[in-house]
Amino acid sequence: MSYASKQVQSLPPYLFSVFHEKKKRLQAKGVDVIDLGIGAPDLPTPEFIVERLKSEAIKPENHKYAPYAGTQAFREAVAAFYQKQYNVKLDPNKEVLTLIGSKEGIAHMMYAVIDPGDGVLIPDPGYPVYDSAVHLANGKGIPLPLDPDRGYVPMFDLMDKRELKKAKLMLLNYPSNPTGATVEMDTFLEAVLFAKKHNLCIAQDAAYGLVTFDDYQAPSILQVPGAKEVAVEFGSLSKSFNMTGWRIGYVVGNEEIIRALSIVKSNMDTGQFLPIQKAGVTALQSDFSAVRNNNDIYQKRMETMLEALWDMGIQAEKPRGTFFIWAKVPGQESSKAFAEKMLEEAGVIITPGTAFGEQGEGFFRISLSVPTKRLSEAVQRMKTFQAGGRLDDSKKT
Numbered sequence: 001m002s003y004a005s006k007q008v009q010s011l012p013p014y015l016f017s018v019f020h021e022k023k024k025r026l027q028a029k030g031v032d033v034i035d036l037g038i039g040a041p042d043l044p045t046p047e048f049i050v051e052r053l054k055s056e057a058i059k060p061e062n063h064k065y066a067p068y069a070g071t072q073a074f075r076e077a078v079a080a081f082y083q084k085q086y087n088v089k090l091d092p093n094k095e096v097l098t099l100i101g102s103k104e105g106i107a108h109m110m111y112a113v114i115d116p117g118d119g120v121l122i123p124d125p126g127y128p129v130y131d132s133a134v135h136l137a138n139g140k141g142i143p144l145p146l147d148p149d150r151g152y153v154p155m156f157d158l159m160d161k162r163e164l165k166k167a168k169l170m171l172l173n174y175p176s177n178p179t180g181a182t183v184e185m186d187t188f189l190e191a192v193l194f195a196k197k198h199n200l201c202i203a204q205d206a207a208y209g210l211v212t213f214d215d216y217q218a219p220s221i222l223q224v225p226g227a228k229e230v231a232v233e234f235g236s237l238s239k240s241f242n243m244t245g246w247r248i249g250y251v252v253g254n255e256e257i258i259r260a261l262s263i264v265k266s267n268m269d270t271g272q273f274l275p276i277q278k279a280g281v282t283a284l285q286s287d288f289s290a291v292r293n294n295n296d297i298y299q300k301r302m303e304t305m306l307e308a309l310w311d312m313g314i315q316a317e318k319p320r321g322t323f324f325i326w327a328k329v330p331g332q333e334s335s336k337a338f339a340e341k342m343l344e345e346a347g348v349i350i351t352p353g354t355a356f357g358e359q360g361e362g363f364f365r366i367s368l369s370v371p372t373k374r375l376s377e378a379v380q381r382m383k384t385f386q387a388g389g390r391l392d393d394s395k396k397t
């Protein structure tokens with residue numbers, strides 16, 4: 001007899017924890033491990049946001065419970081951002097809900113829209129949280145095949161008709177973690193038409209919506225006419241404003257899904273700390289130069305790393321967004337074997353593609369959210385590793 005529920009016991013093992021163990025073991029031996037597996041920005045939150053938090057934190061009126069749906073001001077700031085960035089109109093009272101980070105919202109949404117046994121189409125490769133959230137809510141994950149040869153757009157034609165009948169929800173994530181794939185509006189249009197045809201709703205995860213390069217602007221799925229009838233979009237300040245620890249995000253779009261999610265949430269949690277919501281308003285109302293500065297840093301790092309990979313004969317495309325590089329494992333090795341060797345022999349952690357689903361086999365993910373100097377050091381070591389050299393004693397601290 002176990003006290004843990006069957007759903008918890010049967011969660012798929014978390015591949016990252018295996019590497020975490022290895023990392024600790026190597027560090028204990030004195031190896032200076034460089035972790036390119038981390039999916040969170042290394043850069044600090046912009047100062048003007050921290051200042052707002054500081055000034056609000058000392059006010060006693062901000063120490064009370066926050067409203068369940070988030071403050072009116074935060075929801076209005078999200079709506080104004082959608083108007084300005086995407087030319088999409090949102091009713092801040094019905095079509096916007098404040099979240100304690102988008103991960104929280106994505107996980108709770110499962111309880112809001114699916115019943116036990118309902119199918120959920122999950123991008124493969126994709127963010128591992130989707131699978132676990134569906135599993136915990138007793139849903140059934142169905143891999144959504146993506147086309148690696150066409151920038152990882154969904155291959156709707158390949159979906160099994162019988163499985164589609166059982167499906168209720170489709171998850172999308174562009175710009176994508178882990179592949180860095182980005183899309184144009186036509187992909188979202190196709191997704192909305194597909195969803196309407198098969199009676200699905202859509203949740204598009206736009207965690208990296210503002211982490212883009214050059215003049216590429218990631219579209220919102222809500223720009224598709226009629227998208228609100230079937231779709232919600234999740235957003236977060238975590239990646240764009242380096243605010244992962246603050247836990248502030250939002251979901252926008254379909255009124256019915258948002259109402260259902262707000263009912264689940266009001267039984268599970270209460271709104272985020274008021275000063276954090278207020279600092280979030282300051283971020284959303286800013287001129288986004290802080291976001292552009294971050295993006296410039298990621299882009300430079302990306303160019304450095306890509307050139308090194310190309311020099312090593314490793315295939316990878318330059319993404320238009322995210323701080324991830326999705327690269328091909330050289331030779332015939334499995335992703336996991338390659339990642340283990342890279343850790344053991346070069347002291348560099350990369351994430352094997354299979355951590356993100358079966359279709360990730362043959363690929364690995366490099367996160368650029370480490371200081372530029374460390375990244376250059378990682379490049380040097382990877383080159384030595386690739387040339388057949390082992391981690392030498394100079395790498396030991």
Ligand SMILES: *Cc1c(COP(=O)(O)O)cnc(C)c1O
Nearest residue numbers: 101102103127177207236238249
């Ligand atoms: C980081 C990340 C999130 C979670 O962001 P929070 O708002 O901090 O919870 C959601 N989706 C993807 C794809 C991410 O990489």
